[in-house]
Amino acid sequence: MKIRPLGIYALLYLVFLYLPVLFLPIFSFNDSAIVAFPLKGFTTRWYENLWSNEAMQGALWNSLEVGIATSVISTVLGICGARALTRYRFPGKGGIAALIMLPLVLPEIIVAISLLVVLLQLGFSLSLFSVILGHILMCVPFSIAVLSSSFEGFERSLEEASLDLGEGPAMTFFRVTLPMVAPGILSSLLITFTISLDEFIVAFFLSGTEPTLPVYIWSQLRFPSRLPDVLALGSLLLVASFFLLSVAEIMRRRAARRAGASSTGGFL
Amino acid sequence: MNDRNIIEIDRVTRKFGEFTALDDVSLQIREGEFFSLLGPSGCGKTTLLRQIGGFDDPTSGAIRIDGQNMTGVPANRRPTNMVFQSYAIFPHLTVAQNVAYGLRKLRLDRQERDRRVKEALAQVDMAHLGARRSNEISGGQRQRVALARALIMRPKVLLLDEPLSALDKKLREQMQVELRHLQRQVGITFILVTHDQEEALTMSDRIAVMFGGKIAQCDRPEEIYQHPRNRVVAEFIGGMNFLQAAMLRESDDMIEVDVAGFGRAEVRKPAGVTYNGSTLANGGLTIGARPERMTLVFDGDGGHNRVVEGTVVEASYYGDMTYYSIAIGSLEKPIVVSMRNTIGRRSLAAGEKVQVGWGPESLVPLL
Numbered sequence: 001m002k003i004r005p006l007g008i009y010a011l012l013y014l015v016f017l018y019l020p021v022l023f024l025p026i027f028s029f030n031d032s033a034i035v036a037f038p039l040k041g042f043t044t045r046w047y048e049n050l051w052s053n054e055a056m057q058g059a060l061w062n063s064l065e066v067g068i069a070t071s072v073i074s075t076v077l078g079i080c081g082a083r084a085l086t087r088y089r090f091p092g093k094g095g096i097a098a099l100i101m102l103p104l105v106l107p108e109i110i111v112a113i114s115l116l117v118v119l120l121q122l123g124f125s126l127s128l129f130s131v132i133l134g135h136i137l138m139c140v141p142f143s144i145a146v147l148s149s150s151f152e153g154f155e156r157s158l159e160e161a162s163l164d165l166g167e168g169p170a171m172t173f174f175r176v177t178l179p180m181v182a183p184g185i186l187s188s189l190l191i192t193f194t195i196s197l198d199e200f201i202v203a204f205f206l207s208g209t210e211p212t213l214p215v216y217i218w219s220q221l222r223f224p225s226r227l228p229d230v231l232a233l234g235s236l237l238l239v240a241s242f243f244l245l246s247v248a249e250i251m252r253r254r255a256a257r258r259a260g261a262s263s264t265g266g267f268l
Numbered sequence: 269m270n271d272r273n274i275i276e277i278d279r280v281t282r283k284f285g286e287f288t289a290l291d292d293v294s295l296q297i298r299e300g301e302f303f304s305l306l307g308p309s310g311c312g313k314t315t316l317l318r319q320i321g322g323f324d325d326p327t328s329g330a331i332r333i334d335g336q337n338m339t340g341v342p343a344n345r346r347p348t349n350m351v352f353q354s355y356a357i358f359p360h361l362t363v364a365q366n367v368a369y370g371l372r373k374l375r376l377d378r379q380e381r382d383r384r385v386k387e388a389l390a391q392v393d394m395a396h397l398g399a400r401r402s403n404e405i406s407g408g409q410r411q412r413v414a415l416a417r418a419l420i421m422r423p424k425v426l427l428l429d430e431p432l433s434a435l436d437k438k439l440r441e442q443m444q445v446e447l448r449h450l451q452r453q454v455g456i457t458f459i460l461v462t463h464d465q466e467e468a469l470t471m472s473d474r475i476a477v478m479f480g481g482k483i484a485q486c487d488r489p490e491e492i493y494q495h496p497r498n499r500v501v502a503e504f505i506g507g508m509n510f511l512q513a514a515m516l517r518e519s520d521d522m523i524e525v526d527v528a529g530f531g532r533a534e535v536r537k538p539a540g541v542t543y544n545g546s547t548l549a550n551g552g553l554t555i556g557a558r559p560e561r562m563t564l565v566f567d568g569d570g571g572h573n574r575v576v577e578g579t580v581v582e583a584s585y586y587g588d589m590t591y592y593s594i595a596i597g598s599l600e601k602p603i604v605v606s607m608r609n610t611i612g613r614r615s616l617a618a619g620e621k622v623q624v625g626w627g628p629e630s631l632v633p634l635l
Contacts, residue, residue: 160323161356163343165370165421175369179360257403 024238028231035227046232056233059216063197066128066212070135071193077136078143078188079181085144086151104141111137112205119206126208134202139192146191146252150184183251190248194241213237274299274424274457275320280329282315282481289315290326291481297425297459297474302451304460304468307478308504313461314429316478320459321427322346334424349418350427353434355410357402363413364389364398370421388420391450408439415447419454426451428460432467444471465505469493477501494558497538498635502556507591509557509603513633518543523633527555529599530576533628538635554634559591559606561630564616565623575623578603580616592616594624 027035031043050056084090085097103111115134116126124130158180162172200214207215217233220226275297282290290312297303305313318324319331322343331338333347349370358366368385376384389395392412397405402413411431418426431447432440448471451458462468468475469489476486485497496502499510516532517524523543524534535555537543543553565575578594581602590609593602605624607613616622 155354155356157352157354157356158358160343161350161352161358161417162369163323164321164348164350165417166344166373167370168342168344176358 021238024231025235028228028235030228033225033228035231046228047236049229050232050236053229056213056216056229059211059213062128062207062210063213066131066135066203067193067196069132070139070196071189073132074136074139074143074192075147075185075188077140078147078192079185081140081144082147082151086148086154087156100144101141103138104145108138108199108201112202115202116205126206128207128210128212130206130208131203131212134206135192135196135199138199138202139195142195143188143192146188146248147181147184149252150181154180183254187248187251190244190251194244194248198237198241272299273297274301274334275459276332277316277320278330278332280316280319280326280331282312282319282324283327288481290319292329293481293483295476295483295486297457300455300457302448302458302460302471302473304462304472304475305478306462306465306468306475306505308463311478312481313463313478317350317427317429317459317461320425321348321350347424348427349421349423349425350429351411351414351418351431353429353431355414355431355434357410357413357417359402361402362398363394363400363402363405366402366413367398367416367420369417384420388416391419391454392416407434408443411435411443415450419450419456423456425457425459428458430461430463432462433464440467447471469505477504479504495536495538495632496556496634499554499556502632502634507559507604507606509559510634511555511557511599511603511631512552513555514552515543525553525555525631525633527631529596529603530626531574533574533631535628535631535633538633541635556632556634557603557626557630558632559604560608561626562603562605563625564592564594564605564607565625573625574627575625578622578624580618580620580622582618583616585615590615592622594622596624 026039028046029042029044030039031041031045032039081100085093112134115130115137119126119130119133154177158176159172162176163169167175198214199212200218203212203215204218211219213233217230220230273296275295277293277295277297280290280293281288293312293316305316307313315324319326320333320338322338322341322345325339338346358369361369364385367388368381371381371384385398386395389398392415394409394412394416397409402410405413411434414431428447432443435443444467447458460468460471469492472489474486474488475492477484477492479500485492485501487495492501493505496505496508502508502510511527511529513525513527515523515525518537521537522534523537524532526532576596578596581593581595583593584591588609589606591604591606593604595602603624609615
């Protein structure tokens with residue numbers, strides 16, 4: 001068989017990208033407190049430990065709370081933003097769009113520190129609420145990017161056709177607008193939830209005494225004996241993120257197809 | 269078709285900021301009529317259609333449908349349905365679900381609903397495609413679905429916004445015939461917006477030609493074509509030669525004119541016009557002459573008794589017809605005369621001398 005340089009490059013690239021991540025689940029089933037080869041034997045001990053770890057569960061609930069609040073609020077803001085940016089023309093539109101999307105490329109640590117300074121100056125105490133604020137700031141651009149593809153191709157005459165066929169504005173929204181953009185909304189909810197669930201730096205700076213899951217994981221790294229627990233937790237987080245983002249991308253493509261746009265140039 | 273007016277447009281004006289899209293338009297459309305709004309883009313025809321459908325409101329004036337004033341009545345409560353230019357087929361629904369969309373409000377039982385959907389789809393030859401997803405059908409089929417979806421509502425008036433402009437020529441011609449046939453079958457008033465003069469001429473009972481937010485002329489297709497009121501209408505519909513003439517005499521319905529390059533003739537006066545000699549003494553009158561209303565007399569062949577001498581400047585061959593540009597002695601610009609290429613007709617070459625046959629019926633005075 002002919003050796004193709006590009007094929008080799010692609011293979012190396014994928015190995016570099018995913019092999020380290022694969023170690024996580026492998027060691028999480030390894031029957032040894034020391035994370036090293038050779039593997040000792042199969043165990044589900046570390047996962048059982050998680051089951052009884054109350055601090056971890058507290059962190060999990062914190063993360064879910066933050067994730068759900070963040071995804072709902074940033075998706076609602078994203079719907080408004082995406083609809084405004086795709087449907088209307090107004091002065092300063094380009095500049096406004098750029099400013100909204102800017103947090104995508106700002107270093108997280110800068111965002112985190114500035115938020116910390118501002119919140120403390122304003123007299124807020126750090127809590128999950130401040131984490132939610134920080135996460136919304138980071139998630140709105142993602143939400144707008146995802147929703148834009150379902151609003152972009154949305155033809156106004158579809159809503160007019162519904163009115164023409166006797167439905168009022170409310171039923172038109174439920175029978176036409178919502179089904180058309182629903183996959184996009186769902187996709188945005190899943191993506192922003194996942195980002196919030198996995199986010200560390202902003203949560204680390206702003207979470208105060210209530211750690212989110214990534215912050216909790218980081219705190220456990222100081223104890224070598226807890227490392228396998230962390231690996232088990234990390235594996236679960238990995239699976240959950242992968243699943244949520246896959247569903248989100250499928251939904252986004254469906255939304256774009258419904259709206260009539262081509263589904264190439266995927267966001268993820 | 270009867271003489272009852274289903275739609276009365278009463279001095280409707282629509283302004284978008286400084287721009288006047290409709291300028292004091294009044295119009296009556298009769299029940300059961302196939303009516304066309306014809307004009308170039310930006311003439312206000314689509315705005316007028318959207319006003320009838322309830323998607324836009326007049327700045328002033330009123331629209332009555334079946335005697336009811338429609339001011340403030342939204343689209344969902346008007347007895348009209350629209351076939352959109354883009355068809356606006358709901359992409360998340362199947363063909364049958366699209367057609368059934370408007371029936372929800374009628375609260376029909378399932379069997380009755382399915383029966384009506386089937387009937388509506390059969391009406392547009394789509395009975396076998398009800399289960400298809402709407403992104404799996406062609407452009408022509410989308411147009412049929414849009415038609416069925418509107419007709420199933422049994423509207424008093426069906427509005428069609430350039431419904432054929434997205435189709436290729438062959439399909440368009442076929443749909444023109446089908447649409448006309450369908451309209452006769454269902455007996456509903458159709459209002460068609462189009463910029464295609466041929467489409468308007470072949471399909472309509474009556475046509476309103478619009479320019480700059482005003483109705484330039486509203487009449488039967490033959491009248492619009494044979495007796496365009498003014499130069500703009502004449503130019504927009506078909507080919508036309510414009511000739512200068514002086515008026516010699518005016519009677520009740522005829523005028524006698526002396527047409528430059530041709531000579532004297534007595535022609536029909538435009539309806540409702542009285543020339544008084546003074547306005548005509550300066551500048552004279554513009555006379556239109558369709559290329560096919562004149563003949564070329566050669567090899568002893570020709571229909572008209574009056575002839576003028578000319579020279580062929582150019583011949584444009586169209587298959588069934590040839591259009592000749594012919595220079596006539598005293599005229600600045602050559603005139604265009606068309607000739608049907610029937611058996612035995614030979615072609616003329618540039619430079620050949622020819623006689624152009626004409627008569628009073630070749631000429632139309634324009635305002």
